[in-house]
Amino acid sequence: MSIKLVILGLLMEGEKHPYEIAQVMKERLMENYIKLPKGSIYYAFDQLQKKDMIEVVDVIRDSNRPDRTIYRITPRGEEEFQQLLIRQFSCLDNFYHPLYAALVFARHGNPTAIAEVLEERIQIVEESVQRMQQVYEEHISQVSRATLHMMMGTVEQGKTELKWLKRIRKDALEGRLQERGRPILLKEEERGT
Structure with a gap:
């Protein structure tokens, strides 16, 4: 932009x-x-x-x-x-998350160190989601509905990222990042069913 x-x-x-x-x-x-x-x-x-x-x-x-x-x-x-x-x-740029490049090689990394870094990242994202939720609530009467959609979108994306980071951290703690041929199974509430 x-x-x-x-x-x-x-x-x-x-x-x-x-x-x-x-x-x-x-x-x-x-x-x-x-x-x-x-x-x-x-x-x-x-x-x-x-x-x-x-x-x-x-x-x-x-x-x-x-x-x-x-x-x-x-x-x-x-x-x-x-x-x-x-x-x-109309912009259709691909989204590249900074962790994607790290995840490709995470199976070779120290799982404890990865889990620690992810825990720090989880805390940062949680704080960010809380801040964005607060900004959203403070601006409900001040900005257009279109702007509220954007603000809520960032809150929802943050919540989705938190679920994703927590799954990766759990796998790191359990030493499962190097496993092959094991699908990631989501809980029913995460799948939206």
């Missing part, structure tokens, strides 16, 4: 200055569900302004703070936003 889509999307909600955009991104925990490129949000604002996708509405001067430049999206920016949005909806 591009930072342009995020900035333009947040400006579709109303006029904002770059720092305010950064704060909204932080408040909504966007780093947990949107892979954003590293770099300056201010640079992205400059680029969008040069391409007439956003424009300055006001500059707020305060002797105690740096000047704050307020921007709004332009009609050209709205067109670009619509194109970026549809492009993102």
